[in-house]
Amino acid sequence: MTSLQRVVCLIGSAAALLLSAGGCTDYTYFNVDITIDPTISDQTRREVGSCRIYVLEGSRQIEPGHELTKLDGVPACKSYTTGTDDYGNPTYEVGTMDYSSARSSGTINFVVNMIEVNSPNAVTVQGSAGANVAPGQVITVPLKAKTCPRTDPAGPTACPDATQYLD
Amino acid sequence: MTRSSLRIRTVCFGVIAALAFATAVPAWAQEEPSSEYVDPTIVKDETPEGVKNLGTEQAVTKKQWEYANPPVYKKWWFWAITAVVTATVITLAVVPLTSSARSCTTTGPRLIPLNCYGDGR
Helix, strand or coil, X not given: CCHHHHHHHHHHHHHHHHHHHCCCCCCEEEEEEEEECCCCCHHHHHCEEEEEEEEEECCEEEEEEEECEECCCCECCCCCCCCECCCCCECCEEEEEEEEECXXXXXXXXXXXXXXXXXXXXXXXXXXXXXXXXXXXXXXXXXXEEECCECCCCCCECXXXXXXXXX | CCHHHHHHHHHHHHHHXXXXXXXXXXXXXXXXXXXXXXXXXXXXXXXXXXXXXXXXXXXXXXXXXCCCCCCHHHCHHHHHHHHHHHHHHHHHHHCCCCCCCCCHHHCCCCCCEEEEEECCC
């Protein structure tokens, strides 16, 4: 092997290594359909003042919390209108949040906290769902939020792990 | 792939290229024996008679410096490879390998579309 061939071989190997390490990113799109459990009481649903969503890879949070808003910036959750249509009738639909992931494998989990309007720190309704990453595909993730159990029978409902996520 | 990982990859590629050159140069030294430069104007005993006559003009014409084995930077392919490596590193540093994710409004039918997040946005 001549010197030139050796250099070309080394450069070619380096280039192949670079290309194999890189490649093109193919996103996985998650359409997270967020609904409220119809068994929730009307009072609890009406008192939901805001909704926040958290994205986790496995159990590790990878995205700061975001308030759920419609595309025009209007909050998706407001007291007395959360999960209702334009006429105030309950539909239990909150909306569909679109999340893109550049990861090639793993599981993406979504957690939605619904916060009581008069108590900004009180998460009364919560839901979670997840799906495996599948590059190049659009995955629908149904997420149904339910009323958290009451720790104190006389007190409000409370989700035990509601404060562990970062905003 | 994020911008930072692309930058890291570019640096790695530069290091790999540098290592490639570093390991290739000793190979030339082993393969091709070096020859010493001999000044043609030095007159020796075995020099032909006509050359010894330094009084004439044609005899004192000094030859240009010539390499029996030119250094690597005199080779055309050295500069060709250098140009390719440099262009590749600059291209990778400037042009991202990934495209942006699709916008919020174009991802499937959604009854109540909400804001979108994620990589590439």
